Amino acid sequence: MKRSTRFFFRSFYLSSVVAFCLIIGILGISKAYEGIRLIGFGEYRSAVEIDDGSIKIFDFTLRF
Numbered sequence: 001m002k003r004s005t006r007f008f009f010r011s012f013y014l015s016s017v018v019a020f021c022l023i024i025g026i027l028g029i030s031k032a033y034e035g036i037r038l039i040g041f042g043e044y045r046s047a048v049e050i051d052d053g054s055i056k057i058f059d060f061t062l063r064f
Helices: 002-041
Strands: 048-051 054-057 060-063
Touching: none
Parallel strands: none
Antiparallel strands: 048 054, 054 060
C-alpha cells in the first residue's frame, strides 16, 4: 500500500509541474502577442476573443 501511495504522489507532482509549465508558457505567449499587436499595429487586441458564433485565438478564427 505504501509503495502505490508514493507512486501516486510522485506521478501527481510530475503531472502538476508539467501542467504548470504549459499554462505559464501559454500565458506568456498571450501577453507577448498582445504587446506585439499594440506596438507593431497600434491596436489593442486580446489574444482570445469570443464573438457572436466565433472564437478568435491569436489570428485564427473558429466559427460555429
